[in-house]
Amino acid sequence: GAVVSQHPSWVICKSGTSVKIECRSLDFQATTMFWYRQFPKQSLMLMATSNEGSKATYEQGVEKDKFLINHASLTLSTLTVTSAHPEDSSFYICSARDETGVDTQYFGPGTRLTVL
């Protein structure tokens, strides 16, 4: 299957700082990528849809000014958690939509964020 990478795999930061997470589709182009958040033992929660060359579409209840998404190329989307607080500590997972052949979403390995 297609490969999606995320960087960093884990990050620990102080409260009030900003953290940027990168999501890359390595062997296909993705006009659409998705950002999810998952708390322990809970379901995936979609945060936003990242569209190449246009603004992201945020799910209800997700603050767009706090979670900045940039999809500047067909292989890269970034999520920046601004002014992070301990309640933002979670597992952030991106996925990329591969529309060649079967329309499938492939997930990155996730980024574990801990805010102290």
Added chain:
Amino acid sequence: GQNIDQPTEMTATEGAIVQINCTYQTSGFNGLFWYQQHAGEAPTFLSYNVLDGLEEKGRFSSFLSRSKGYSYLLLKELQMKDSASYLCALNSGNTPLVFGKGTRLSVIA
């Protein structure tokens, strides 16, 4: 809107066969995905069914009945490493995918 139901937890014995069911309601349907997610890791793609019937891929098979709004994932010759959550996800044609809450499978010796 869309709605997906799958059992919350299942337990099965090593070497056995287990079937994880998923029922859904949707106004539009393009296909149905199954993903596997181990604890602390991101989901990995298992299968995608677009047409009715059974698709086999090694020890894993996935079945779809569009008229019944029903799918199942069949795992054969269960191994301890198959202990994970299994997510059913609906492609209704409107991105993004709609995920079920997942079925946590425990494989015991």
